[in-house]
Amino acid sequence: MAGTLTQPTAKTVTTLADGRQLIYYDSGEAVPRDAVDLRPLDPPAHGSEVRLDPATGAWVTVAAHRQARTYQPPAEECPLCPSRDGRHSEIPADDYQVAVFENRFPSLAGPPAALEGADGLRVSGPGAGRCEVVCFTADHDASFADLDERRARLVLDAWTDRTAELAALPGIRQVYCFENRGAEIGVTLAHPHGQIYAFPFTTPRTARMTERAAEHRAATGRSLFDDLLAAERADGARVVLAGEHWTAFVPFAARWPYEVHLYPHRRVADLTGLDEPQRAEFPRLYLELLRRFDRLFGAGRTPYISAWHQAPAGQEDELALHLELFTIRRAADKLKFLAGVESGMDAFVNDITPEDAARRLREVAP
């Protein structure tokens, strides 16, 4: 594993009033991060469960306590702003660069325990794992695309560090760093932020990818993801952006109106495997992709999901780290809904051809 904090980065681990961890990441010189959380907090809610769907093999998390989670609070009660002017948020400091803390309403939390369900039809266990919130700017009204490259690099370092730490927790199968942006996606807190889920199972989408990779290896002796990336780079019709170390393309069978996959040219299993040249180039390319997404529909911010695919435990030789970025917006005034065909049968219908989407995403270059 390569080092997880590869540029000069200060990391300060602190504890919130209810015992949750809060970790500050600062670029360059260490910043004193000794502000104390003064809120009178009850212990965080717990008690989720994971259940295996016997009909599909997919794990589902049942998290009843999350019905009460914070839902679109007014800006003056934002829990992700720094604590200033007598207000106390989730982050006691009066400013921050990148701050990562355990979610107060986690879908997954705590140590693993044995699964129950001897008949194989009703297999369940505690919702073990960990859910973290990643704040990457103190500016309530900014977004990831507004960051400079130095800050984006700091976020990459934070994701990498969290991946290393969370993957090492007992019972964790997969670490998932992602960002939801926009009320259209269902974001319940307006302050820009990402999240990290440490799952006690391999997610259904990742499980299928590893199955496909194994089939491809058996049939060809080669890596599915190496072949995929090589084919897209050779074809070029769906390539959006390429650097020396990364290429972004619209996948051949894109599910979403605008969808881009960003792969490092040298395959790695997860963020901890990236080398310095890959890390150094990533911020520029990723920020450029986000800014192009915002230019697709004229004024306004494009809602998006940005999802890091990392190898689950035991699949480090097959699953290739990559980022999948997509929007549910199909036109300035229309969203892609997941109705009966998609939600009922997982059969996506995409109204925009991948080649057209790639062309548009090339056209909106600055």
Place this chain on the structure above:
Amino acid sequence: MAGTLTQPTAKTVTTLADGRQLIYYDSGEAVPRDAVDLRPLDPPAHGSEVRLDPATGAWVTVAAHRQARTYQPPAEECPLCPSRDGRHSEIPADDYQVAVFENRFPSLAGPPAALEGADGLRVSGPGAGRCEVVCFTADHDASFADLDERRARLVLDAWTDRTAELAALPGIRQVYCFENRGAEIGVTLAHPHGQIYAFPFTTPRTARMTERAAEHRAATGRSLFDDLLAAERADGARVVLAGEHWTAFVPFAARWPYEVHLYPHRRVADLTGLDEPQRAEFPRLYLELLRRFDRLFGAGRTPYISAWHQAPAGQEDELALHLELFTIRRAADKLKFLAGVESGMDAFVNDITPEDAARRLREVAP
């Protein structure tokens, strides 16, 4: 295969001005259905494509022409109302009971052709198949739950007849009857209606179910779906409603806030296999489920997806016909969004326990 029109039902096959089929189903005595479509219609749009996602094995339909489809027209331009008062809709008759016609903006249409993509990474073919619209009431403001049992039985007959006919078309792998209800689901036409997709591939969700069923058969020698239904009936904690021939339960690993699966006790592969007692009982139970969904959140209609799972070609011995009914509403003022965890990783988080959902659905009995 049992007969497809088992109660006295008249079926009249007609043709719209652009060559698409329109089929009327009428209960009891035949009704003259000779109204002519007088609209000057261009040929329907065509040209979709199916593509295999090499990373997941899922088929995706690319249907660029659908970006221009009819989108939330005003009620006076409703294409699903009967043709009256000088207005010409998709249904030339001035009234109807059940009318099924080929979609003017089909995601899938036409005969199958060979797939391309020798390298296995970019496999594609024409978007063969057929998409139909199922109108089950002339009343623009009604909904399925408002139908009487006789009309619901007529819809069951129409679904069954269409399943038989569409499954017999060359290249069809799976016939999918479903209904999307509510603007929250993305419904673009307010007039109540269902749809039928005849797919040239097995849908991803069904493919996983057949894989699981094969694994269960190999491990136990028994049908996965027989065992599932027996376990739920024996447990009872998640049973919502049971008749002599059908049982409705919330699945053990429900993905959606309120989700009910309705199985016939005697397993059949698809709608054409239902016998008269099963057919006779279905309307009462299904209408009751829909009405309970509408009572969950006080006044107002609950958005839902209702999805018939039928065996794909070659899996008639394993996949069991059942209906999956679910809503994306998790509270009177809140929807379940598919954000980064669900859309990025297919890992569902459900805020309502299946047992609580079942209890609520029992409580809202009349």
